[in-house]
Amino acid sequence: MTETQFWTFFFIILTFGIYIIIAWRSRVKETKEFYVASQGVPTLANGAAIAADWMSAASFIGMAGLIAFLGSDGSVYLMGWTGGYVLLALLLAPYLRKWGKFTVPEFVGDRYSESVRLVAAICAIVVSFTYVVGQMAGGGIVFSRFLGLSIEWGVVLVAVVIFFYAVLGGMKGITYTQVAQYTVLIIAYLIPAFAVAYQTTGIPIPQISYGQILSELDALSAEFGLAAFTEAFAGRAGGQVDVFLVTLSLMLGTAGLPHVIIRFYTTKTVRGARYSAFWALFFISLLYLTAPAVGAFTKLNLLQGVQGQSPDTLPNWINTWGATGLVTVNEDAETIQTVSNIATSGADLIVNNDILVLASPEIGGLPAPIVGLMAAGGMAAAMSTAAGLLLVISSAASHDLYFRVIKKTGATDKEQMLVGRIAMAVAILVAIWAGINPPAFVAQVVAFAFGLAASTFFPILILGIFWKKANGPGATAGMLSGLVFTSTYMIYTLEVFGTGANDHILNVSPEGIGAVGAAVNFIVTVVVSKLTAPPSQVVQEMVEEIRYPQTRAAARS
């Protein structure tokens, strides 16, 4: 066993042990605990849990690498995945909390109609499921690289641990485990980042000091045939329009993703929901503000390490990562002349985006315990997100589908819990299978999940809160047209389900189409609502009610 493997085992076993202990201590007995942790989660803890829930394997493992190669345009992810929280905090969280039930489909069901609830439940399951598959695959990569385990066993091991605490503890177990997972992942992310920043610039605050290396990085990038880091609109083919639309899509998608929204149901009060949003973004920004710095520093170290080297004299990390197939070297090259992140580019050294963060301690020459910590952090990010998503799948399947369509009345509390747990278990089994045999479109998961959330949920939630006249037929038509419009364009432009990839229309990439889909949904909902009868007085009263805090007089009566 190498030193790195020893430390990886050490940190993985330590952290998994902590998660399981927390889960056992917060196991639940009631439906309300299972779905919304009895609405008793303190604001600070809820913020950390939302942050862990939100930051997936893609944020932790993938984002800095993406930004390293996208340069300036990497900001679409930075702004897109944080700016959505402003929309959540101002437009959704307080009102949904005031209304206060268990799931997102349940809100639209009460607000609009039962058929909207069904469509929403199915959308929630599809969106969450595509997302889970990515987490499982991410966890598998970490295990196969650091522990020499096969990807299959890696996925199974991850699933068993998640199964244990999610089925046992429901929302309560998941929330408190996520607080621990956030702590692990942020420490794992920040320590190497601060160390590398200090090594390179003498200032241990990467967010500030990465400015100093930007001109050097631009010069070196040009030498290896890469675009300049600081040049705007160089990283994406669609240019400014596309950057605008992708950022907007990711923001609207963030605000519409069911696994994020339901976290605001778990606070004690409306006020708690507002502050939860603040703490969530605070904890998220610790990682997001560091990511571009990690990307820039790692890219600089990488390029400096291979500059003027022949394939035989390359740094060690290239060999160890070569085994995963995510780094390839052109053995015939005399010296490394070109570097790329694109597998088909034919460059002398090809580095996959996804390894930059996990390999950054090795690229920067940091000691073995830090490499091991990094692995534990990557696992924490993947597991915390997977657990949150599984809860959404379980609640949508049992609470919104099973008990609405199949068994409509007379379900006891015990029965509801049992069905919720069975749904969770089934979801985990399917996720294991999909994680081991990832469908071809996993790489497009992000585009899918966010585009669909932006074009289905976001508009009808906003209209449901701010426009009393929005009605059931309007929301059904709006949601379906947003869904059909967005997925049609994605299928048209992406290679999924065996279809060919066509050219982008008007430079709009499939990642950016969600914003247009949201506009379609918005317009259709408004037009159809205007043409049909307004919602009942009861529903309009309900909309009125969620806008105001409860008065003391009303609370007493």
Add this chain to the structure above:
Amino acid sequence: MSDVAHEGNSGVPPEAEDISWRQRYWKKNLRLMLVLLAVWFTVSFGFGILLIEPLNNIVILGFPLGLWFAQQGSVYTFLILILVYALWMDKIDDEFGVAERNDEGGYK
């Protein structure tokens, strides 16, 4: 929950039947929201995307300013916006005597 008044300075708890306060409350909430959303749009989409190229001509601490807004400044702004919203809504809640802070822990 205690019934003793903790409502802050000027607030008088409204009666349940009297709903005229609601319109004023909602108006204040909407106005605050629109101002904050305008800042949200200006900093992220304005400085970080639409005006990024001209702003990049200004360089501070090695950062072209447009790039800094796109990768750092906008995130800081988002954080401040959410905090201002939460604090300001506390103030509005106090003013109307509908604050919930006694139920929350946090601060008093």
